[in-house]
Amino acid sequence: MSFRGVFIAVFLGTAMIVAAFVVNSRRPAVEVARTTPAMVKATGRCAQCHEHETGAVVHEFEMSAHASAGLNCMDCHTPKEGQEVLPHQGFEIAKQVTSLNCSGCHKDQYDQYLRSRHAAPSWAAVTGAKDFTAEQIAFAEQHHPGWVDREPNALAILQGPASITKGCQKCHDIGKPNADGSIGSCTSCHARHVASVELARSPQTCGQCHMGPDHSQLEIYNESKHGVLFHAQRHDMNLGADPKTLTSKDMPVPTCSTCHMSGIGERLEPTHDVGERLSYFLFAEVSDRRDDFRKKQIEMKASCLECHTNNTISTFYREAESVLKSTNSLVKQAREVMEGLYAENLLTPAPFDEPIEFLYFDLWHYYGRTAKHGAFMGGADFVQWHGFYELVAKLAEINHHAAELRGEGKEDADSSDTATDAE
Numbered sequence: 001m002s003f004r005g006v007f008i009a010v011f012l013g014t015a016m017i018v019a020a021f022v023v024n025s026r027r028p029a030v031e032v033a034r035t036t037p038a039m040v041k042a043t044g045r046c047a048q049c050h051e052h053e054t055g056a057v058v059h060e061f062e063m064s065a066h067a068s069a070g071l072n073c074m075d076c077h078t079p080k081e082g083q084e085v086l087p088h089q090g091f092e093i094a095k096q097v098t099s100l101n102c103s104g105c106h107k108d109q110y111d112q113y114l115r116s117r118h119a120a121p122s123w124a125a126v127t128g129a130k131d132f133t134a135e136q137i138a139f140a141e142q143h144h145p146g147w148v149d150r151e152p153n154a155l156a157i158l159q160g161p162a163s164i165t166k167g168c169q170k171c172h173d174i175g176k177p178n179a180d181g182s183i184g185s186c187t188s189c190h191a192r193h194v195a196s197v198e199l200a201r202s203p204q205t206c207g208q209c210h211m212g213p214d215h216s217q218l219e220i221y222n223e224s225k226h227g228v229l230f231h232a233q234r235h236d237m238n239l240g241a242d243p244k245t246l247t248s249k250d251m252p253v254p255t256c257s258t259c260h261m262s263g264i265g266e267r268l269e270p271t272h273d274v275g276e277r278l279s280y281f282l283f284a285e286v287s288d289r290r291d292d293f294r295k296k297q298i299e300m301k302a303s304c305l306e307c308h309t310n311n312t313i314s315t316f317y318r319e320a321e322s323v324l325k326s327t328n329s330l331v332k333q334a335r336e337v338m339e340g341l342y343a344e345n346l347l348t349p350a351p352f353d354e355p356i357e358f359l360y361f362d363l364w365h366y367y368g369r370t371a372k373h374g375a376f377m378g379g380a381d382f383v384q385w386h387g388f389y390e391l392v393a394k395l396a397e398i399n400h401h402a403a404e405l406r407g408e409g410k411e412d413a414d415s416s417d418t419a420t421d422a423e
Contacts, residue, residue, distance in 0.1 A: 046073040049089075060193040065240075076101050082180035097192075100182035110186075112272035114139070119183050121147040122175030126168045128152040131177050154351040155361070171209035198240040203230065206256040213366040215283065216386070220370075220379035221256065229253040243270040248306045259303045267302040277303070282372045285335065285364045286328045316378075323375035323383055330391045331364045337402050346405045356401045363394040 051058040061067050066075075078101075079085045079094040086095040094101065103110035113119055120132060120140035128151045129137055140148040156164050169176075174188040189200040199205055207218025221227040230237075230253045238250035246264050260277060263270035271277075277300035279293045290296060297317070304313045338360050341347045347354055352361070371387025374380070403409060 057193050060191070064193065064195045065197070066195050080104075080180060084179060096178070097185075098178040098180055098182050099184050099186050100178065100180045102186045103182065106186075109272045110182075112276075113186075114183060115143050116273040117144060117147070117275050119175045120144075120177070122172050123177065123183075124148040124150055124175075126153050126156050126164060126172045133177075133181075136177060136183065158352050174209075196240070197243065201239045201251075201255050201257045201262075203227065203255045210256075214369060215373065216370055216382060217256070217373055217377065220374050220377045220382045223381055224378035226254055226378060230255060246270075252307075254303065254307075259300065262303070264303060265306055267305065268299060280324060280372075280376075282324070282376065283369060285368070286331055287324050287372060320372075320375040323387075324372050326388070327368050327371045327391065330388075330395055331368050334360055334363050334395050334398050337398055341402055341405060344406070356398060356405070359394055359398050359401065363391060363398065367391045367394060 047058045061073070074093075076097055077093040079092060080100050083098070083100070084095040085092045099110055099113070120136060121144045123131065124140075124147060129149045130152070132140070132148065137149050153168075156168050159167075173185070175184050177183050178185075186195075189205055190196055191199050203218060203221050207221075210217040211219060222231075233253055237252070241247075241250040243263060246262055248265060251258055251262075251264075258264060260274050261271055262268070275290070277296050279290055279297035279300065280287045281290060301313050301317075304316075308316075338347075338356070341356070342349070347356070351357060367387055367390035370382050371384075371391065374382030374387055
């Protein structure tokens with residue numbers, strides 16, 4: 001290259017560098033200064049990158065009430081005490097957003113949730129007490145004696161870690177303890193970035209976990225008149241109404257949250273303790289009344305009163321309680337058979353190592369629960385065909401297997417064979 005060519009190249013290169021410095025010096029300070037959490041919050045820089053990298057996250061947040069209220073990403077992602085910090089593009093965010101972050105603005109809801117079975121009892125139902133601190137166990141045991149300070153689930157252990165990780169814990173992590181000392185994640189019901197009240201009121205949200213043979217609430221709801229009406233009228237309802245002002249005009253047909261959690265009309269305050277209005281332990285082998293039975297039942301009936309008369313509600317409860325008593329009777333019959341077999345050393349003490357133990361588990365855990373839930377949720381088919389029919393069928397199988405274990409009938413058969421041989 002000639003000297004003239006070299007000179008021109010150096011001149012143009014220098015001119016471009018100088019121009020870049022001049023342009024950069026005229027950019028706003030918020031664009032050129034070192035990134036900080038405050039700057040990210042002020043400029044919305046998260047969206048600038050994430051709308052290209054994880055666009056749905058940004059769009060979901062834009063639909064949320066949080067966005068309408070002027071919140072920014074850092075309001076939720078700023079690390080709290082005890083949270084692991086993640087360096088991110090020159091600043092720091094919480095590696096995991098937990099219920100601790102939400103509780104900063106929603107303390108009452110978090111405190112109500114902590115008292116519920118959705119909190120520590122949910123996680124302990126799979127893994128036992130080993131993941132909780134002594135303080136967490138003591139708190140939960142005040143409200144749910146024996147449901148947190150317990151051993152890991154024997155059936156889950158039998159199924160193995162793959163089933164636990166991909167199955168059990170996907171639902172039960174609603175009550176998983178976090179490293180920051182909090183429990184659970186609000187996103188189990190509200191979703192991570194849309195933080196939706198409407199989503200939490202959808203029966204499909206509860207039905208992510210409350211479905212299937214062990215607690216088929218979603219299927220029962222869909223079969224019930226409530227479910228049929230909801231699916232027909234859903235698009236005319238205001239599912240996103242403020243929980244503090246929700247009325248039957250917003251939701252003339254109830255979903256799970258309406259009866260169990262919502263404050264509706266002037267009779268009920270909203271709650272995140274999903275057991276606050278439950279008067280019986282329907283999930284148990286033999287269902288008993290809960291503490292404060294009367295108070296809990298009055299509160300549940302208050303939601304019924306939005307649509308039904310006292311006489312109708314009383315009749316409904318009387319019939320449902322008769323199903324509960326009949327179910328208890330059948331389960332007790334089966335349990336007496338099992339206890340007799342254990343006492344006679346015809347079964348080992350180890351759980352789930354003999355076929356009849358699975359039969360008994362199916363009887364109460366699947367069909368007993370189904371009959372009771374069907375009765376209290378208006379699912380007639382689940383009371384009878386998926387409930388009582390299976391209960392009596394399984395009871396007959398248990399009695400048959402018990403007779404075999406005791407050798408009953410064998411002597412008669414042997415005698416018959418002897419007589420035949422003699423002939």
